[in-house]
Amino acid sequence: MADNLRGTSGPCPACGHVVAFDASTSTDMSVETVEEAQNVPISFTRPEMPEEVMDMTPMVDVVFQLLIFFMMTAAFSLQKALEMPPSDNQEKTAQAQTLEELENESDFVIVRIDRDNNITVDGEDAPSDQELLNKLREAKLGQLGQGVPGRTGLLVLADPQCRHETVVKALDAGNAVGMERIRLATVEDTAF
Template sequence: MATAVTKFRCGTCGEVLGLPGETASKVVRCGKCHAVLEVPEQARVNQRRRKAQAAVGDADEVGFQLRNRRGDDEDMDLTPMVDVTFLLLIFFMITASFSLQKALEIPTPDPPNEGAAQTLTIDDLEDTSVIVRIEADGKIYVDDELLPNQDALIDRLNTIMRDDRKTDMVIEAANEVPLRTVVFVYDAGNEIDMQRIRLASPPEEG
């Protein structure tokens, strides 16, 4: 910003003299006649007024620049934040685990025979079906033979299918048997391609 200059005339030679804004002395030397002159009171008053106005102008300019700087900060680029949000969303979608619910398919009776009695006993089916009995304590019997553990079930079923030509399976489980054990036996029959798997009611006590 330009420095304010207060002008007055030399009383000796009439030369116009300028009083720069930073000059605070009450006397100046004339550049033409070299006379030492006292600065008029009015000139000093005008100089102080101009200096104060110049200071106010500088303060306004600084304030305007600060407001512009705040405006630049408020105009943020949200693109990186949006990118990070989508990456997190994709990550959680990929790593989420989905549980597969198992269900047992229970065939419904044929419509023409709905009213007819179709009760079959274990004795009626034992010639063509593998009878798998599950006791309340979790023990599994395949055709009245106790399995040493559940892992031996598939091998035992395969042996019976090969040797005895039985392609159906009947599951007879006690009322206290957990459902997961019944599902395990049912899945084993499906795994070796049993043609038909039936669920039999446990014998009534007494």
């Protein structure tokens, strides 16, 4: 390298970047002029960097954690259903009974639900679900009120303004104690 080029810099003819010439006394290359220095090959390549790959293991772990979380917190409610008796083909002319006839029939336990969702079983209050079940069970066994043995029918008289949840609760309680004939009617609050 010529003494006049040591420690100086010059533009690269290919890309235009400024290249600094080493100021050390190297004997392997000697260049006399700037033109000769511009013709010396210089390598600007960077060493090969390994290609980065995204590790999917943590992402799969997070997905499985979310899946387990949603499976554990999902509200699985059992659907309740009332068994409906099959229709008798022999009784093609079934007679409709009026509300008064059903109330006077001694085989029915009468559950009344007013517009404030208060439940009474044969005239006695049943403020909790457990009391409702107990009173219906006693009525089925014949130990409630009039002492009528073995009543198997349930007549639910509900006000049109009461909550559907309360009516379903009364129907489920009748089904739970084994009432065979369950009837539902809506009556105005004045009838109570």
